[in-house]
Amino acid sequence: MPSLLLSFLPLLTLSLALLSLPAKPQPSGTTMPDEESETLFRIMNSMSSDQDWRSSYPNPCSPGSLSWPGVECKPGDDNYIHVSRLDFGTPPNPSCKTTAKFPDLIFSLPFLQSAFFFNCFTETRTTLSVPSAGLLSSSSLQQLSLRSNPALIGIIPPLISSLKSLQVLTLSQNKLNGSIPPGIFWLTSLVHLDLSYNLLVGMVPPQIGNLKSLIGLDVSYNSLSGTIPSAIGQLGQLQKLDLSSNLLVGPIPETVNQLGSLVFLALSNNGITGEFPSRISKLQSLQYFIMENNPVNAPLPVELGSLARLQELRLSNSGYSGTIPRSFSQLVKLSTLSLQNNRLTGEIPSGLGNLSQIFHLNLSRNSLSGVVPFNAGFLRRLGKNLDLSGNPGLCLNQTESNGINLGVNLCKNDSLILPLQTSQSPSMILPIMMASWLHQITTWLVIQYVIVVNLTYYLM
Numbered sequence: 001m002p003s004l005l006l007s008f009l010p011l012l013t014l015s016l017a018l019l020s021l022p023a024k025p026q027p028s029g030t031t032m033p034d035e036e037s038e039t040l041f042r043i044m045n046s047m048s049s050d051q052d053w054r055s056s057y058p059n060p061c062s063p064g065s066l067s068w069p070g071v072e073c074k075p076g077d078d079n080y081i082h083v084s085r086l087d088f089g090t091p092p093n094p095s096c097k098t099t100a101k102f103p104d105l106i107f108s109l110p111f112l113q114s115a116f117f118f119n120c121f122t123e124t125r126t127t128l129s130v131p132s133a134g135l136l137s138s139s140s141l142q143q144l145s146l147r148s149n150p151a152l153i154g155i156i157p158p159l160i161s162s163l164k165s166l167q168v169l170t171l172s173q174n175k176l177n178g179s180i181p182p183g184i185f186w187l188t189s190l191v192h193l194d195l196s197y198n199l200l201v202g203m204v205p206p207q208i209g210n211l212k213s214l215i216g217l218d219v220s221y222n223s224l225s226g227t228i229p230s231a232i233g234q235l236g237q238l239q240k241l242d243l244s245s246n247l248l249v250g251p252i253p254e255t256v257n258q259l260g261s262l263v264f265l266a267l268s269n270n271g272i273t274g275e276f277p278s279r280i281s282k283l284q285s286l287q288y289f290i291m292e293n294n295p296v297n298a299p300l301p302v303e304l305g306s307l308a309r310l311q312e313l314r315l316s317n318s319g320y321s322g323t324i325p326r327s328f329s330q331l332v333k334l335s336t337l338s339l340q341n342n343r344l345t346g347e348i349p350s351g352l353g354n355l356s357q358i359f360h361l362n363l364s365r366n367s368l369s370g371v372v373p374f375n376a377g378f379l380r381r382l383g384k385n386l387d388l389s390g391n392p393g394l395c396l397n398q399t400e401s402n403g404i405n406l407g408v409n410l411c412k413n414d415s416l417i418l419p420l421q422t423s424q425s426p427s428m429i430l431p432i433m434m435a436s437w438l439h440q441i442t443t444w445l446v447i448q449y450v451i452v453v454n455l456t457y458y459l460m
């Protein structure tokens with residue numbers, strides 16, 4: 001027995017030792033390599049408006065020391081701790097001093113995974129400078145975000161394509177100019193690319209199709225020109241595509257049909273023309289389709305009515321003609337429908353009044369006609385968010401109006417309104433006027449009769 005116990009003893013001690021280990025492994029090293037902490041001090045010195053950083057926090061990230069605002073560290077396999085994240089510009093992170101310039105030293109922190117500069121470079125002009133390709137390719141940066149920096153000027157450096165680990169690149173709301181460096185389209189780990197609100201020019205190149213992992217692509221509010229490349233259809237994971245407010249021309253490429261995961265599509269304020277892709281109904285995940293101010297000049301595609309998840313459909317100011325497709329009444333999730341400033345004709349499909357989620361409907365400034373098919377409940381629910389003004393051929397059934405001012409005339413006579421076409425010739429209008437007149441006489445006679453009957457009743 002004792003020998004048996006003895007032979008188990010080492011095993012027992014081992015398992016006890018394992019049990020006594022804390023749940024989370026502690027970094028066995030408590031310090032940062034000298035070179036790395038020196039780099040960090042230099043970055044802080046050049047950036048932070050707090051100039052006592054070095055003396056206030058002499059041991060970066062060491063356990064037990066004060067928290068380091070704007071700095072996060074992680075233990076490495078090498079028994080040291082390393083800077084993994086830097087945040088500048090938003091409290092509680094360090095605010096940037098007015099003379100701060102973009103610190104390309106961040107690329108010398110080999111374990112840095114994320115760097116954020118928000119509202120940081122606001123006064124002293126600075127560029128997005130990068131060191132040599134060699135240094136960049138040893139960087140483990142996954143997320144680089146420079147947002148809302150009005151003094152960040154110049155081009156996006158082509159060498160940025162050496163940051164092979166990049167998954168999120170946000171360069172939004174700066175003053176970056178020049179074209180998008182083609183190398184960006186070889187960063188195949190990219191999941192989010194946001195270059196919106198800059199001064200970028202040139203084309204969206206077909207190489208965009210390389211970014212197969214992309215979930216979000218936003219290049220809105222630049223001056224990008226040319227057509228939307230068909231290669232965009234290769235971005236099978238894409239959920240958000242925003243190309244609004246550029247100088248893009250030509251049609252929406254047919255390949256857009258392949259973006260089955262797309263939830264948000266915005267193409268407003270461009271020069272997009274022509275017919276829609278024939279099978280746009282394949283975009284079954286689409287919830288937001290925003291494409292205002294384009295010279296489309298085509299009929300509204302009936303197929304849009306089969307995008308069952310649509311919540312917002314904005315197609316104003318784009319020269320759409322013909323009628324509002326009845327299929328739009330199937331968009332049961334729709335909360336906003338904006339079709340103002342087009343050349344739409346015919347009656348408003350009565351089914352639109354059945355859309356229970358809708359709270360904003362703008363059909364103003366078209367050539368719609370006939371009786372507004374909405375009941376008093378619908379009119380009350382939408383209130384001021386319903387705009388039908390600027391459609392001279394439309395009229396509102398008196399019984400539904402309830403004193404609501406929609407900018408639409410009351411129907412001359414409820415029971416008599418025929419869908420009045422703007423193109424109606426006088427020879428058509430004359431019989432209508434006569435019929436109306438006849439009807440009024442008849443009504444008058446009926447009323448007289450009622451009065452007479454009633455009088456007779458009371459007199460009796």
Ligand SMILES: *[C@@H]1O[C@H](CO)[C@@H](O)[C@H](O)[C@H]1NC(C)=O
Pocket residue numbers: 153154155177178179
């Ligand atoms: C970018 O803007 C700077 C000034 O802000 C200018 O000197 C430079 O020529 C511009 N570059 C391009 C490619 O437009």
Ligand SMILES: *[C@@H]1O[C@H](CO)[C@@H](O)[C@H](O)[C@H]1NC(C)=O
Pocket residue numbers: 329350351352354
């Ligand atoms: C609207 O809903 C009512 C009640 O459910 C239904 O009878 C009517 O057919 C619907 N109208 C249209 C145009 O879908």
Ligand SMILES: *[C@@H]1O[C@H](CO)[C@@H](O)[C@H](O)[C@H]1NC(C)=O
Pocket residue numbers: 340341362363364384385386387
């Ligand atoms: C409808 O669109 C017109 C024209 O763009 C705009 O002036 C008006 O404010 C809009 N109405 C509503 C209720 O949003």
Ligand SMILES: *[C@@H]1O[C@H](CO)[C@@H](O)[C@H](O)[C@H]1NC(C)=O
Pocket residue numbers: 371397398399400414415417
């Ligand atoms: C106007 O409203 C009345 C009462 O709701 C209804 O009987 C009539 O059919 C309506 N007229 C039209 C043209 O919709």
Ligand SMILES: *[C@@H]1O[C@H](CO)[C@@H](O)[C@H](O)[C@H]1NC(C)=O
Pocket residue numbers: 411412413414415443
């Ligand atoms: C329309 O006809 C009705 C009777 O159907 C009549 O009471 C009403 O005064 C007429 N409305 C107008 C605006 O002429």
